[in-house]
Amino acid sequence: MNYGYFPGCSLHATAKEFNDSTKLVCDKLDLELKEIDKWICCGATPAHTTNQELGIALPFANLQLAADQGFDTVVAPCAACFNRLRSADFEVKHSGYTAERVGYITGSRTDINVRILHIIQLFRDEYGYSxxxxxxxxxxxxxxxxxxxxxxxxxxxxxxxxxxxxxxxIMDELTNLTGAESVPWAFKTECCGASLAIPETEIVLDLSKKIIDSAKNAGADVIAVACPLCHANLDMRQKQIGKKFGADYSTPVLYITQLLGLALGIDPSKLGLDSHLVDPYPVLRAKNIL
Amino acid sequence: MARIGVFVCHCGENIGRTVDCSVVAKESAKLRDVVYSVDYKYMCSDPGQIMVKDAIKKHNLTGVVIASCSPLMHEKTFRRAVQETELSPFLCEMANIREQCSWVHEDKVLATKKAVDLVRLMVEKVKRNTPLEPIRIPVTKRALVIGGGIAGIQAALDIADGNQEVVMVEKSPSIGGHMAQLSETFPTLDCSQCILTPKMVSANSHKNIKLYTYTEVESVTGYIGNFDVTLRKKARYVDDSICSGCGICQEKCPQKKISSEFNTGLGKRPAIYIPFPQAVPNIPVIDKERCTYFKNGKCKACEKFCDRNAIKFDQTDEFINIKVGAIVVATGYEMYNIGKNNKNGIKGYGEYGCGEDPDIIDSLQFERLLSASGPTFGEVKRPSDGKVPETVVFLQCVGSRDKAKGMEYCSKICCMYTAKHTMLYKHKVHHGQAFVFYLDIRAGGKNYDEFVRRAIEEDGAIYLRGRVSKIYREGDKLIVKGADTLSGSQVEIAADLVVLATAITAQPDIVPLAQKLGVGYDKYHFLSEAHPKLKPVETNSAGIFLAGACQAPKDIPESVAQASAAAAKVLGLCSATELEREPYVAKVYESTCAGCGFCIEACPYKAIDNKAIVNRQGKLIKNVAYINQGLCQGCGTCLSVCRSKSIDLAGFTDEQIFSEINSLFV
Amino acid sequence: MSQHKETIKHDFEPNIVAFVCNWCTYTGADLAGTSRLKYEPNVRIIRLPCTGRIDYNLLLKAFESGADGVLVSGCHPNDCHYNLGNFHARRRFTVFRQLLDFVGIDIRRIQFAWVSAAEGAKWAQLVTQVTNEVRELGPFTNYKRISELSFPYKELEPEPLEEVTA
Structure with missing residues (x-):
């Protein structure tokens, strides 16, 4: 079975290591990901905050592309892409009016049926824990x-x-399978500040600090994420957080696929572990993982 | 040959204004088989009724049509009048020319035409009416009360005081229910046990009450006045006729660390135990799952020390058959559990830690912490480390009023008991501070709102209007993150103890019981009353009544009031030797019945059964449907599923309805 | 069909038979009366204990006798006085309506509704709406022509069969 792969813009830019590790892990597991030809931006946050129809039509156009190219399943590693694809599909399926409008805007049929999976869902539901x-x-x-x-x-x-x-x-289950230990902690689903990083950086610093603090208090060596923006905020901002609060912040932030890649014995540099701002090597070496 | 009389009422101006009553009377007179017709100003008045009665005698009428108001209004009146003339009351029908004609139409010509149509329709029906006999059913003068909480106890005592026998069944080892677990009660702060235990004792000692604890209802058959009930008296492994309740067995039992149900997991009990000191009856029960002897075949410490030889390891479940005339269901409620594996199958609260933190407890657990007979002897100590909590946060509406958790209803009692909790806490921990997150304060009831105000104004509870999004542990403290919607700010409180006012839910095993009883229930599995306003105690199964929180969340006064109401209904039922019912029941034409059984499946009352027809040699000729007239409520569902048209419904026979239809457009 | 032609505003006044249950819709219709709501006088109510009592034959009989439209109404789901009768009715009705559709009867002539004892206004509105709809459809003739052959109360000279089938 092959899956239509929707990397999204981040994975071709700042989150290149998420893209690389995803592909390497799937290769190793014989899960065939085929990038959807001529995919376009999912619209992310800007589209649906400026125009609701645009916010639905952009991601939906990608589903139409996938359907035209014969995929019945689309896999997206980026949480925002996944969210937008799912939302667009939901809106179109639940409102005849929206379907009609989206059909008009994209100039293509809307009665398509494409499954949308997040990459971790692919591991859980398609590949299976066992x-x-x-x-x-x-x-x-x-x-x-x-x-x-x-x-x-x-x-x-x-x-x-x-x-x-x-x-x-779901991520805890995956981590535990690799032999690592997922710690119970309270800030699993707290907001990291997301795109406020640009207009209101201070808010992101405060929020991200709380998340990193909570993880450290729970005894975590590293934080695992499945979203490029979460990664950017938690990884990139640690220096600033340290400056603002007068403490040392150096908790590595890894993509869940990188952890899986390590457990599969893939070369860490290929997984993009070199590209993080907080260097994960010291921690991983201390734990005898590298 | 039918001789029908038609009586057209003007109802003052009410009908006469839009319907030409004299025309209706004249037109009626032309109908086939109508021998007399008349119109009159007020047919329901005394002279009007006399007019009807006189006409019946004078014209030898075999049927009467009263064209006036709705039958729901005056059918009883006119049928009573007709009955006085020795004509069967079931030979009187009403044509509704007021509510469904004169009041809803304006055109006099059309309204008059419609009134004539309605009279003709009823004339055709009444010609085919038969003089039915009301069904009489004997009554067994004994009641069954299911559930031994405050509602069950009150109902049983009231019925017993009314000099009727009561059988009371409780599934747990002692009666008392949730009320026995409570500390003090709102709005007067009187001790719950002090007011309850005397009632428990009198329920046990009353000459008219037979009490079965550790017993469940196995099966129920029969109908109003004549229920046959089988009870399963579960094996206690203690002979209750010998045991003196000395308690030595409890002391000697080596298993001492079983979490106590009565103390909501906050206390421990042995494997042989009396659930609480004031239990009624004061007889222990062996927890078979955890007893060393039952697990390993060795121990029997209790047996060795029991000087009356009351321990019986070979005891088995006992089945008891009783006959009762009425049933009161008072099975109560259960608190919603925020854990993942909820008995009710409703999703837990991940944001509140799914019940895994020992210092996040529910209100019933807090009651036990407050109770003088509780695991801490009334001192407020938190479960994790026994520290006296200095900041306690109370959360209301946990589960209740939450669509996402599937319980959209209000649990009703939480506002009041949370106010009570903050007061009792303040009375015990003077320097402590209580915070309450609430959605709305619902304190309707006598002295209720004043009580909540007192909690806020005198005992200093801080009320914050909003929900809590998350509770997590940070070292010694629980961080409660919530919203204060009145000031529009986010709140974070470092608490020592969090008390969740979790939803009142239906008993998890109520559905099988409701099905045995034929009582309806709603989507939350609360039992349904026959009418939300006018029949709040009755169920749709005649002779079965509701009391207490099995119907909906209720506080103690309401449960007691409803229990007494149910008792009054039972006493009313038992005061008659025979019951009379409208005879609108279905009957089977056995000669054409093919015994297909569709009607058996369709009947909502399980009133239809198979009946074997045998010849003189006892050889089976065929199976046919048999309708129990006591159970049949006359809905007619069986009739419309019958392929061979072998069922008919008295009062609404096919013949009657077809002639009504036929009469319409002539 | 003798109507008071002089008062008719429309070209055609339909005959509508309503089969209603005693507990909800009949009481609801009474409420429309006590609330003095006005509706079209074309409907004739036949009171039954429950919609579960209504079998196909009653509905067919109504059409056969000259109804242009049929309305069935009972308690809302879960509110049935007899617990389940209205569910039986709903299921039966769904199937029956498809059958009518199949044999070529316009299914707008037969309508199903839930009207509770509290919904007098809904009843009034419903009757008016159904009356207007059926009025637009015009008289229901296909069944009547056939039924006149066998209709026992009419005492008509039976027409030769060929004329009808031709």
């Missing part, structure tokens, strides 16, 4: 991971249908 457990060759023993879900992956829960929005466990 098979996954067997393929991990290099267990991440001793590594304590705080799994950070953020908002877009889970909410609105009726549309995302990924996990319990208040107490999600």
């Amino acid at each position: 098979r996954l457990k067997e393929v991990f060759s290099k267990p991440l023993k001793g590594l304590k991971v705080a799994n950070y879900y953020g908002c877009l992956l889970l909410r609105p829960s009726l549309v995302m249908k990924l996990d319990d929005p208040e107490n999600p466990v």
Whole structure:
């Protein structure tokens, strides 16, 4: 079975390591991802905050492309892309008027049926935990991971249908399979400030600090994420946070796919571990993982 | 040959204004089989009724049509009048020319035409009426009360005081229910046990009450006045006729660390236990799942020390058959559990830690912490480390009024008991501070709002209007993050203890019981009353009544009031030797019935059964449907599923309805 | 069909038969009366204990006898006085309506509604709406022509069969 792969803009730019690790892990697991030809921007936050129809039509156009290219399933690693694709599909399926408008805007049919999966859902629902457990060759023993879900992956829960929005466990289950230990902590689903990083950086610093603090208090060595923006805010801002609050902040933030890649024995530099602002190597070496 | 009389009422101006009553009377007279017709100003008045009665005698009428108001209004009046003439009251029908004609139409010609049509329709029907006999059913003068909480106790005592026998069944080892677990009660702060235990004792000792604890209802058959009930008296492994309740077995039992149900998991109990010191009856029960002997085959410590030899390890469940005339269902409620594995199958609260933090407790647990007989002897100590909590946050509407959790209703009692909790807490921990997150304060009731005001104004509880989004632990403290919507700000409180006013939910095992009883229930599994306003105690199954929180969340005064109301209904029922019912029941034509059984499945009252027809040699000729007239309520559903048209419904026979239709457009 | 032609504002006044349950819709119709709401006088109510009592034959009989439209109304789902009767009615009605559609009867002539004892206004509105709809459809003739052959109360000279089938 092959899956239509929707990397989205971030994964071709700032979150290149998310893209690389996703592809490497899927390669290793024989999950064939084929990038949707001529995919366009999902609209992210700007589209739906300026024009609702645009916010639906942009992601939906990608689903139409996928359907035209014969895919019945689309996989998106970026939480925002996943959210927008799911939302667009939901809106079109639940309102005849929206369907009609979107059909008019995109100039293509709207009665398509494409499944939309997040990359971690692909591992859980398609590949399955039992098979996954067997393929991990290099267990991440001793590594304590705080799994950070953020908002877009889970909410609105009726549309995302990924996990319990208040107490999600899917990433924790995946981490535990790698042999690492997922720590219970309170800020799994707190907001990181998201795109306020540009206009109101201070807010992001405050919010991200709380998340990192909570993870550290829970005893985590690293934080795992599944969203490029969460990663940017948590990883990139640590220096500023340290400056603002007068403390040292150096908790590595990894993509969940990077953790899985490590457990599969993939070369860490290929997984993009070099490109993080908080260097994860010291922690991973201390835990005898590298 | 039918001889029908038609009586057209003007109802003062009410009908006469839009319907030409004299025309209706004249037109009626032309109808086939109508031998007499008349119009009159007020047919329901005394002279009007006399007019009807005289006409019946004078003209030898075999049927009467009163064209006036709705039958729901005056059918009883006119049927009573007709009955006085020795004509069967069921040979009187009403044509509704007021509510459904004169009051809703303006054109006099059309309204008059319609009135004539309605009279003709009823004339055709009444010609085919038969003089039915009301159904009489004997009454067993004994009641069954299911549930031994305050509602059940009150109902049983009231019925017993009315000199009727009562059988009371409680599934747990002692009666008392949730009220026995409470500390003090709103709005007077009197001790719950002090007012309850005397009632428990009198329920046990009353000469008219037979009490079965640790007993459940196995099956119910029969109908109003004549229920056959089988009870399953679960094996206690203690002979209740010998045991003196000395309690030595409890002391000697080696299993001491089983979490106590009565203390909501905050206290411990042995494997043989009396649930609480004031339990009624004061007889222990062995928890088979956890008893060392039942698990390993060794121990029997209780048996060794019992000087009356009351321990019976070979006891088995006992089945008891009783006959009762009426049933009161008082099965109560259960608190919603925020854990993931909720018995009610409703999703837990991940944001509040799914019940995994020991210092996030529910209100019933807090009651036990406040109770003088509780695990802390009335001192407020938090479960995790026994510290006296200095900041307690109370959350209302946990589960209730929350669509996402599937419980959209208001649990009704939480506002009041939370106010009570803040007061009792303040009385015990003077330097403590209580915070309450609420959505609305619903304190309707005598002295209720004053009580809440007192909690706020005198005992200093801080009320914050808003929901809590998250509770998490930070070291010793629980951080409660919520919204104060009145000031529009986010609130974060570092609490020592969090008390959740979780929703009042239906008993998790109520559905099988409701199905045994044939009582309806709503989507939350609360039992349904027959009418939300005018029949709040009755159910749709005649002879079965509701009391207490099995119907909806209720506080103690309401439960007691409803229990007494149910008792009054039971006493009313038992005061008659025979019951009379409208005879609108279905009957089977056995000669054409093919015994397909569709009607059996369709009947909402399980009133239809198979009946074997045998010849003189006892050989089966065929199976046919048999309708129990006591159970049949006359809905007619069976009739419309019958393929061979072998069922008919008295009062609404096919013949009657078809002639009504036929008469319409001639 | 003898109507008072002089008062008719419309070219055609339909005959409508309503089968209603005693507990909800009949009481609701009474409420429309006590509230003095006005509606079209074309409807003739037949009171039954429950919509569960209504079998196909009653509805067919109504059409056969000359109804241009039929209305069935009972308690809302879950409010049935007999717990389940209206569910039986709903299921039966859904199937029956498709059957009528199949044999070529315009299904707008037969309508189903829930009217509770509290919905007098809904009843008034419903009757007017159904009357207007059926009025637009015109007289229902296909069944009547056939039924006149066998209609026992008419005492008509039966027409030769060929004329009808031709």
